[in-house]
Amino acid sequence: GAVVSQHPSRVICKSGTSVKIECRSLDFQATTMFWYRQFPKQSLMLMATSNEGSKATYEQGVEKDKFLINHASLTLSTLTVTSAHPEDSSFYICSATTSGGREAFFGQGTRLTVV
Amino acid sequence: GENVEQHPSTLSVQEGDSAVIKCTYSDSASNYFPWYKQELGKRPQLIIDIRSNVGEKKDQRIAVTLNKTAKHFSLHITETQPEDSAVYFCAASRAGGGADGLTFGKGTHLIIQP
Numbered sequence: 001g002a003v004v005s006q007h008p009s010r011v012i013c014k015s016g017t018s019v020k021i022e023c024r025s026l027d028f029q030a031t032t033m034f035w036y037r038q039f040p041k042q043s044l045m046l047m048a049t050s051n052e053g054s055k056a057t058y059e060q061g062v063e064k065d066k067f068l069i070n071h072a073s074l075t076l077s078t079l080t081v082t083s084a085h086p087e088d089s090s091f092y093i094c095s096a097t098t099s100g101g102r103e104a105f106f107g108q109g110t111r112l113t114v115v
Numbered sequence: 116g117e118n119v120e121q122h123p124s125t126l127s128v129q130e131g132d133s134a135v136i137k138c139t140y141s142d143s144a145s146n147y148f149p150w151y152k153q154e155l156g157k158r159p160q161l162i163i164d165i166r167s168n169v170g171e172k173k174d175q176r177i178a179v180t181l182n183k184t185a186k187h188f189s190l191h192i193t194e195t196q197p198e199d200s201a202v203y204f205c206a207a208s209r210a211g212g213g214a215d216g217l218t219f220g221k222g223t224h225l226i227i228q229p
Binding site: 034036042043044045046049059060091093095102103104106107108109111 | 116147149156158159161164216219220221222
C-alpha cells in the first residue's frame with residue numbers, strides 16, 4: 001500500500017513555543033491530506049482538511065490561528081501548533097488518499113507533550 | 116455533520132469465540148465505511164471496508180455487514196486470536212476517505228482472553 005510518513009514521532013516543547021509537524025506521501029501525490037487529533041484512550045477527531053495550493057478547511061471548534069496548516073506541494077502538508085499550551089498535548093496524526101482511491105493511509109503519528 | 120456511534124466501548128471474549136462490534140451513522144449521504152485496528156501508540160490500520168452498494172463483505176476471519184436503511188454496520192471477527200486484541204474504530208465518509216475526511220466512532224477495546 002501507499003506510504004505516509006510523519007515527522008517527528010515525538011516532541012516535547014515548552015509552553016508558549018510553536019511546533020511544526022510534517023506529513024509526507026512518499027510514493028504518491030496527495031492533493032488532499034487530513035489532520036486528526038487523538039487524546040489518550042479516545043477516538044480520532046478530524047481537525048482539518050489540507051488542500052494543496054489552497055487554504056485548509058477546519059472543523060468546527062478548531063482554531064485556525066492556533067493550528068496552522070500549509071500544503072505546499074503534492075507530497076507535503078505541515079501542521080504548526082502555535083503558542084502551545086499543556087492542553088494541546090495529544091497524538092496528532094495525518095492521512096492521505098491516493099488519486100481515485102478510497103483507503104486512507106495514515107502517518108505514524110506525532111506525540112506532542114507541552115510542558 | 117456526520118455522527119458515528121460505536122458499541123460496545125470494551126469487549127472481552129474467550130480465544131476462539133466470535134466478536135461483534137456495532138456502529139450507527141447519521142448522514143444518509145455517507146457511502147464508505149472502513150474499519151481500523153489500532154494498537155497502542157501506533158497508526159490505525161485498515162482491516163476491512165465496505166461501500167454502500169454492498170450489504171456484506173468478508174475477508175478470512177473478518178466480515179462487515181451494512182444495513183443502509185437502518186444506517187448501521189457491524190464488524191464480525193470469528194475464531195478470535197490473542198493478536199486480535201487492540202482498539203477497533205469504525206468510520207464513515209461521503210467520498211471514500213479521499214475528498215472527505217473520516218468521521219470515527221469512539222472505539223472498542225477488544226480483549227481476547229486466553
